[in-house]
Amino acid sequence: MSRTQGSRAELTGPRIRAAALRLFARHGFAAVSMRQIAAEVGVQAGTLYSYTPDKQSLLASLMEGHMEELLEALAALPAGGTPTEQLERFTRHHIRFHAARPEAVFVAYMELHSLEPDNFARIEALRGRYEDALQQILEDGCATGAFALPDTKLTTLALIAMLTGVNTWFREGGRLDLDGIEAIYWQLVQKAVAAPDTARAPR
Amino acid sequence: MSRTQGSRAELTGPRIRAAALRLFARHGFAAVSMRQIAAEVGVQAGTLYSYTPDKQSLLASLMEGHMEELLEALAALPAGGTPTEQLERFTRHHIRFHAARPEAVFVAYMELHSLEPDNFARIEALRGRYEDALQQILEDGCATGAFALPDTKLTTLALIAMLTGVNTWFREGGRLDLDGIEAIYWQLVQKAVAAPDTARAPR
DNA sequence: GGTTTAACTGAACGCTCGTTCGTTTCCAAT
DNA sequence: ATTGGAAACGAACGAGCGTTCAGTTAAACC
Known part of the structure; x- marks a missing residue:
């Protein structure tokens, strides 16, 4: 070949x-x-x-490759630290990873309904693993008292939707660079999840 | 006819x-x-x-109708009150309106690239007006000191992405009803935008 | 009951689709 | 110089596409 x-x-x-x-x-x-x-x-x-083998496989392979790359990059992040530190790493990494490959992200989100059932299930499972990683951070933070959240699953989905939304408007060379965007979103995320007492002193 | x-x-x-x-x-x-x-x-x-007249017009008409309905419903909301009250109304209304018509929302977001340039421009302009309404609330809140935001435009987009994300998982009859979902998201929104001193007493 | 008229049919148009496969091309090893 | 084999061609397949339009139907009105 x-x-x-x-x-x-x-x-x-x-x-x-x-x-x-x-x-x-x-x-x-x-x-x-x-x-x-x-x-x-x-x-x-x-x-x-x-x-x-056919057009459908081409799409599924692109989407699966993207999701695997996402999970690998997540696994390669430094572990450890407080839940707040982990959440900051996750937030910044999510924005940076997604901003770097807008086409793959777009396809992975928009073409789920073009997948045949088997391919859909396989790729959705990969997405679920990514969401679980964030949810685990949120649960840890609730356990230590750093975060105060009524529902970690919903908050997981809400945060991912918010962060992925960057891709709808971000263009390289725009008004803000990635460092600035990361900082703004991290501030929003941090305030949204923080327990009231620790909102300003995040440890 | x-x-x-x-x-x-x-x-x-x-x-x-x-x-x-x-x-x-x-x-x-x-x-x-x-x-x-x-x-x-x-x-x-x-x-x-x-x-x-043709398939393209059918799509454009559906999307334009949806956006106009969204703007009309927004205009019908009670005005006045503090920025925090306005933001709560906006948040709850956005979730409720979008949850009630998942198909129109899905098409309006996912099929923008199927629109010919003229239709795209017209419909994007309507979306811009909706975003502007939220941004105005955020700016008012920053002016009164109720909110503390580094960038109202980015925050507008971040909040809308987060709220619209509800539609990716919400199904009628699921674990949470709309009242519960609204309450959780409103708490996230409120904490994310609130100025530190007013985070717990939102007036 | 005959006429009008709008709704709808169903065949047809030229075109593009995903996919297959026998043939041709051309590099690499002999 | 010859050969072997992978890579690419390019014609062909049946199917389905968006759209048009002359003809059929049937309800509404005089």
Whole structure:
């Protein structure tokens, strides 16, 4: 399937994936044809089928790859510290990771209904693991008294929705850089979850 | 175009819109054919063109109608009171309004990229007016000292993303009813925006 | 009961879709 | 120079797409 040496150009497989991701993000999975993807790569449509069994698998593979990358990056974060420190790391990491790959994020959120049931279940399970990681931090914080939350599951979903919302407007080179955005969102998150007494002195 | 008396059944126009909304929400605009919509209504595909000039206009009309309804409902809210009271009204209303029409909300958010440029601009302008209303409340609150926010525009977008996120998991008859959900989210919103001194006594 | 009229049918248009597969190309090893 | 084999081509398949429109139906009015 792969040459020992890519003598003429970039490897075709990754270029197909990149083109598909870009087009799916821009126009939506159902609105993009295999011929459009092929044209973007500079190849005939039939060639795509040497790299993916079909269009659905191409989408599922992109989405699953994204979710696995997200979980790997989460696992690579430094552990330990207070729940507040962990939550700050999670918050900043979420914003930074998502801002760096807007197309994959967009596809992973918007094309869930284009997945066949098996693929949907597999990818939703990965998302669930990510949410669980945040929920665990919130529960730890409630246990130590650093956070005061009526419902950690809802708060998990609320915070992730808020943080992921950055992607709807963030553009590189805009009014604010990522450091500034992280700081603003971290302040919102921190105040929202903090127990009243510790709202200003977060340990 | 319309009969003086709908003697046999429901009027066809609204039924087409309802079927299209349901199918667009479930499968995505591009993945739904005019024949599917027609079949859902119990009519031939050609009949749809007595009610809409084309598929794109059907989508745009559904989205524009939803945004206008949202703005009308916002305008119908009681005015006056402190910024904190206004923000609570906005928060509760947003959750309640969106939870009541999940399909329209889903389509309005997910199918923006299916709109042709003119329709997109018109509908985005309506969304901007809704965001402006929230931003005005936040600015008023900062002016009175009730809120402490580094950036009202970002906070506006962050809060709307958080509140709209309810729609990704809320299902009627689930663990929590709307009153409970409103209360939890209002607590998160209130704490996130409140100036430190007033965090516990919101007037 | 005959006429009007709007709603709806159903066939047809040209086109694009995802996918298959026999053929051609061309690098790499002999 | 020849050969082996992977990569890509490009034509073809049946199906379905959005849209049009001449014709059919049936309720409403005189």
